[in-house]
Every structure is written in C-alpha cells, then in structure tokens.
Amino acid sequence: MELFWAQVVNGLIIGLLYALMASGLALIFSVLKLVNFAHGQFYMAGAFASYYLATLLGVPPLLSVLLAMLFVFVVGVVVHLLLLQPLYTGQVERKDEYAILMTFGLGILMQNLALALFGPWTKKPPDFAPGVTTLGPLTLDNDRLVVAGMATALMLGLLWVIGRTFVGRALQAVSQDRDAAAIVGINPHRMNRLAFGLGVGLAGGAGALIGPIFLVSPSMGILPGVKSFVIIVLGGMGSIPGAILGALLLGQIESLGSVYLLDPTRGLAYKNAFGVLLLALVLLVKPTGLFGQRHVRME
C-alpha cells in the first residue's frame, strides 16, 4: 500500500507539471487555432533562461522562474509578430500548412541554436528547497513539492485571468468568434499575440520549474512537447480545464501503469505508450476529447 500511495503522489506532481505545460498549448490552440509544434522548445528556452539567471546573475531560483516566463513571453510575442501574424492578415493562402511548417521549423531551429550556444552538456539550476520531506511512509523531494505548489498557483492564476478579467474575457471572445469580437472593439491581433506569449510563457515556466528536477539540456523539450499534444487532444482541443484534467490523468496512468500494469520489469519501457493508449481509448468513446468542441479550425 505504501508503494501505491508513493506512486499516486509522484503521478500527481508529474501531472501538475504536464498540466502547466499543456494548458499553454491549449490556450494557443483555443485563440489562434494553430498547433504550436515548437512548444517543447519554448519549454527548453524557459529552462535555460532560468538556469543562466540563477547561475550567472545570482537571481533567487523562484524569481528566476518568473523572469524566465517573462523572457519566454517576450520571445513568444516577437515570434508571433514576425512569423505567425501573416496567418491572420490574409497574406497566407494555405494557413494550416504554413502554421505546421513554421512552428515545426522554429522548433528545430531553437533546439539546434541551443545546442550551438550552450553546448551538449547537461546542466542543473540551483534547487528551490534542498532536501527531502518525510510524510509517514512517504519520502518526497522538496523540489518536487515546491514545483507542484508553483504549478498549481500558476494554473489557478491562469484560470482566474481567463475567467474573471477583462483580458481573459476578450481572449475567450476571440476564441469563440474573431469577427464578432472585432465588432465589439476587441483587437484580435493583439489578443493573438497575447495568447501566444502567455501560452509559450507557461511552457517556459514549466521548463524553468522542471530544470532542477529533470535537468536542462537542448533536447529536454522533445518528450514533454509530444505529451502536451496528447494531453490537449485528450482534454479536448482548446479546452484549458480539459488539458488540466487530461494532464492529471496522464500523470497517474504513467506512474501507476509503470508498476502495476503489464510486466513490471518492462513497465518503464512502455511508459511513453500509456498516454497514447489512454488517448485512443478516450477518443473511441468521445471523439472530441473530454471537453472538446465539435469544429475548431483557423479561419
């Protein structure tokens, strides 16, 4: 039983991190109606930014996470202005293909740029809170507890902004109908930039938070990027609550599945397949995902 609860807690912490990253991707899809294939690389950018802020400038670790989010937000806004804005100004005819090629290419460029700039050596930012906490039979790494708390706070903050503020309502309006939003005075281009910046900023925050736990390297974003796609399809494309629920589910399935499903000596080898299996099962029953809309595409 002790092993079971240890796996549940571990799955919850990992699920919260997945949720932080995937909610950014869901936000981008919700407003811009495009899948950001460079999402994992923005996650990596946040981790490197936080690492260098903490180690070179001596910024306290938690503050370095917030500054890294801000940095990635600004990069995201610039990337949107330069590369993605043409999608919404009538300059591009084949929008879906353009968006896929542009974000995919950007991801490859960012990863190779990181390799050239920072080298292949694995790096570790300073711990948020060194040591472990013992809760009954469970031993928990303090960093993971801090990260789980931060991820929860950031997600609650995101839900509050989206649901309770004028900006959040404006984002929702653009997400539902760009033209109608424009008629009531909301600038859809500005909302696009904001959504993209916020979305990649959340990915950057997740990368910065995960750095001390899973370490920092140029390729660190590949797997979380793929998992984010699985999560947002699972939760329903464009739904932030769906992405959060999907992420928590995936965290549990991976953690418990590695030990209790299949052959336990091979469980960890199948870990990455659990998400796809879960996705297939959910889509068979509910093709739009847990909270998805029926028809969502770029107009």
Next chain:
Amino acid sequence: MLRRLGVGVLALAAVALVAMSPVGLQGQGGPILLGGVGPLSEPGAAESGAEMRMAMELAVDELNAQGGVLGREVRLQFEDTRGLPEEGAAAMNRLADAGAVGVAGEFHSAVAKAEIEVANVRKLPFVIAEAWSDSLTAAQYPYVFRIAPAVSLFYTKVADWIRAAGFKNVVAIYELTDFGIDVDRVLKTELTSKPNLYGERIQYTSVGVERTVPDFTPQLLQFKAQNPDLVVNIVTGTGGYLIVKQAAEVGLATTRSTAMLAVSTSILQPEFWETAGEAGLFTITKRGFHPLLGATPAIQQFQRAFEERYGRTPTFAAMEAYDAIKVLAAAIEQAGSTDPDAIVAALEQIEYDGVLGTIYFSTQREPAYMYHQWPGIRAVLIQYTEVGQKPDDAHMIWPLYLKP
C-alpha cells in the same frame, strides 16, 4: 573567342574536380583524411561525443606537429551520428566518399552496428573507440577493430566484484539499447550462476527503460520496496545522472544499506557533480585505469594537454578516441601506404603504446567478440568519497589495491 573561353572554363573545372576528388585528396603528397564518428547532438550522448571529437582534434594536431603521417598532413573530418544508426551509416558513406583512409570513434553500439556494415562494404578500416556491444567484433569483419572493451570482457570482472563484495540482492535498471541489453545479459548470467563470497545465492532483478524517460521514480520506488543492497545503473547520458539523483531523493541509494553502481562514462564527467550534487556521494563507477595502478607518461601528457586546451578533465571515452586516431595513424605509418588492406594488415600486427596501455588487436576467433579486440584494457571500479571529487582522486575499490 567565346568557345575558347568556354573550353578554358571547362578545363579549369575539370582540374578543380580532380583536385577535390577523393583521389586528388589522397594523392601523393596530399593530406591524409581520417574520419571521426560520434554523437554531437541528441538523442545521442552528445556530451561524450563532443569530448571524443576534442580528443581526436588534439591527436590530429599532435600528429601534424610531429610532421604528419608518411610525411603528409593529417586532416580530421568528424561526423555527427546523433545516436541514430541511419545517421551512422550515412556518416560512414560520406567519409568514404570524401576519401577517408580510416575512421575512428563512435559511442553508441546500435550506431556502430550500422557503421561496421558500411566499413565492411566500403573497405574502410574502422577503429571503434567507445561502443561496447559484443556483437560489434563478434561479426568478425576484417576492417573492424575495437579499443573499447567488449561487454563480456569487462562486465565479467564487474560481476567478480559484486560477488566478492558479498552483495546478494541486486537490482539493475538498464537502457534498451545494444549496450544496455548486453550488460544486463552478462550480469544476469554471471550473478545468477555463481554464489557470492559468503556462498549465498544472488538475486538479480532488472528493468529495461527508454533512455529518454526523465522520471525513473516509479521504478525506483518499486526497487526500494525490495530492499536491495546494490542498484546497478546501466543508463548513459542524462538518464544516468537522473537515476543517481532520483534514487537518492526516494531514499533508495546510496544509503548505509544500498550501494549505487553507475556504469555510464558520463559519471566521470564534471557535469555529474553539477547535476547530481550530494546525491552523487559514494557512487561507484567504472573506468579503464587509476593512478594507483601506475600513471603512464602517456596518460599524464594527454591529461595535461587536454586540460590545457579544453579546461576539463578527459574521460575514458576521450582517451579511447585519442588512442583510436593515434593507432590508425601508427598503422598507416607502419603500412607505408593508405591502402585499406595494408592498413588492416598493419593493425593486426601493431603494438602501440597508447594512453590506456599497449594497444594490440587479438586475431583469435573464439570467443567471437575477441576478434580484432584489444584485450588489454583494465576494469577499475572507483567510489567517490567527496562531493566534486575528480575520478583520479576517488577511492579505487576494484581490483583490490594493496600497498607494498
């Protein structure tokens, strides 16, 4: 006039093409091209590949400073194989097309497996530096040689230590690659077939994992429930660091009752301490030498030159890469030619005093992996006793060292 100009341009182009062709490059008096292969980007172990390239560049510069090979300048063309077999095969073909007379390197066994096929077909002498799978030399290809030990050669000695140290409940986490699977196979066979020092039967449990998985906690928690006395970490690169770190976080190892043996070359790199920190204390790892066994002048000279040039201490992989280039160069010198068959004949006869010892290649065909294998490498196990300790200063625990 225009026709003459056209003929002139064509003639110049023809001359340029001949000069740039492999034949032109390797012609009498032209530079000798040596190839290098290894991972410089992910998903390969890029940190080890980068170090191997540094060592090869150092070796080539030293060769040129000493007058080159056969009186000709030596050039190195290093290809990034990314830890992917298809990239390795393509790299070998590119090197053959560029006119390389021999190739050294590689870190990943799965990639080397693809590379030896090309080496064999293209008649390209290939000295494998740091890929360990038995199957590489067991293929018994005439153009393939290896400095890194075969897994069976090295890990039977590691199993000797595990038995001699009296461990009886061993758990292992291995990467699902040719290297990881081979190490697991050898340890399982060796440990379950013979008792430990106290005559007790050893229980061996192992789990295969993908190298790219960042969270090993579920499996480590399960191991913890089994109360093992030794955890063997057979995962290279970042995964190897993460297992050391996460095993400490869940209270599995290193503790008073459970040791951690991490076999990746990356555990010898300075990044180990940056990533693992205090979790790395008392980690046991392997290497091919230790100053207590006698530091040869060649090791000291290489370490000094490497540290001066790159500001970091070279690992086992760097030494093997350096030796692989030097031994290829020595074979070309000994053959007096860049003909591949002459180089192979020279490699079969060579006795070269390298950084890791006197390198020669066995021609015995039984066991199969011994063919063209350097059998002289030593299996040394060290244990870090201080945070940030250099491998040279770590405590040597195997073979047992008795002061005279």
